[in-house]
Amino acid sequence: KPISSFALQNNPNFDPYISLFGDARVENGSSNVILTRSHAPSSGLLLLDKPFKFVGEPVSFSTEFTFSLSPGNADGLALVFVPNGFQTRFTSQGSFGLFGENMYLGIEFDTQKDDKVGDFNANHIGIDINSLESIKVSNLSSSSMVLNNGEPLKSWVDYDSSSKLLQVRLSTFDSKRPFSPILTYSIDLLEMWGTKDVFVGIISTSINGSSFSNVYSWRFRVRHVLNSMHSLPANPHKDSDGFRTGKNKFCAFTFLAGLIFGTGCGALFAFVVLFMWAILVSRHSVFPVECQVSPEEFRYEMVDVVVEKDNQFDKN
Numbered sequence: 001k002p003i004s005s006f007a008l009q010n011n012p013n014f015d016p017y018i019s020l021f022g023d024a025r026v027e028n029g030s031s032n033v034i035l036t037r038s039h040a041p042s043s044g045l046l047l048l049d050k051p052f053k054f055v056g057e058p059v060s061f062s063t064e065f066t067f068s069l070s071p072g073n074a075d076g077l078a079l080v081f082v083p084n085g086f087q088t089r090f091t092s093q094g095s096f097g098l099f100g101e102n103m104y105l106g107i108e109f110d111t112q113k114d115d116k117v118g119d120f121n122a123n124h125i126g127i128d129i130n131s132l133e134s135i136k137v138s139n140l141s142s143s144s145m146v147l148n149n150g151e152p153l154k155s156w157v158d159y160d161s162s163s164k165l166l167q168v169r170l171s172t173f174d175s176k177r178p179f180s181p182i183l184t185y186s187i188d189l190l191e192m193w194g195t196k197d198v199f200v201g202i203i204s205t206s207i208n209g210s211s212f213s214n215v216y217s218w219r220f221r222v223r224h225v226l227n228s229m230h231s232l233p234a235n236p237h238k239d240s241d242g243f244r245t246g247k248n249k250f251c252a253f254t255f256l257a258g259l260i261f262g263t264g265c266g267a268l269f270a271f272v273v274l275f276m277w278a279i280l281v282s283r284h285s286v287f288p289v290e291c292q293v294s295p296e297e298f299r300y301e302m303v304d305v306v307v308e309k310d311n312q313f314d315k316n
Helices: 189-193 239-285 295-315
Strands: 018-022 040-050 059-069 074-083 105-111 122-127 136-139 153-160 163-174 185-186 198-206 213-224
Touching: 040 213, 059 198, 074 213, 122 163, 122 185, 136 185, 153 213, 198 213
Parallel strands: none
Antiparallel strands: 018 040, 040 198, 059 153, 059 213, 074 105, 074 198, 105 122, 122 136, 153 163, 163 185
16 A cells, blocks of 8 residues: 655645555655665655556656655666556565566666666666666766765656657756757657556665655646647646646747738838839839920911012002
């Protein structure tokens, strides 16, 4: 049976309705969850109470959590996607308590070198599918990061249903979300899970009880997307209603900006047309030319006529 998690329901750093199993506990006056105890062996599980399905509309998810691992002989910590009923079978046997499980997806932050599953060092991130032998691994020693030095670390895990791409990011606690993932893997989770209910949890196990695992925050979001739309990783700090509201505001702003831009372009085009028309009309217009008549020539003709009449009158 799960341990009471009333303290987490009022903690804004955690999703509500998280159950604690095994040795997981919230100490008095503390805002974080301690997954392992000082006795050996020890294991603890944080599990979201509400499952989800990958069947139907494409499902993308995004999760963000902060944790720390103290030095010692421990397996580390893992984010797992497990089928319904896993919580009843959860034990401290095997790495991350997954002994005997034949269907799961795990992102392990491993601090134990296990030659049986092909671990090449005790400081790596691996993606596990139905087996503790990772199908893809990222060596953190090459990036100068240490998992079990006791310092808080932050991880982001995103799955995009349209590209079927799983991405893992890791940074120190005070750093921003890295642009490039530290580990990527292409997988169709709909094909893997089908119509089964999927639960999400964070697990940590310790072999000799000399190390401790702490979780300081955990947010998880699922986003259902229509088949005609492109899926983006959900924001773990916003619910689906908030995401839709922000999207509507963005669409309204885009429409208004487009309308203003289109009106301006139309006015500019009309001005250019009128200007060109005015130039063409002025070039083809014909203006009348004024003809000036010399008053002296007209007077000279009149004088000749008068003179001739006078001469003719004298003869008579």
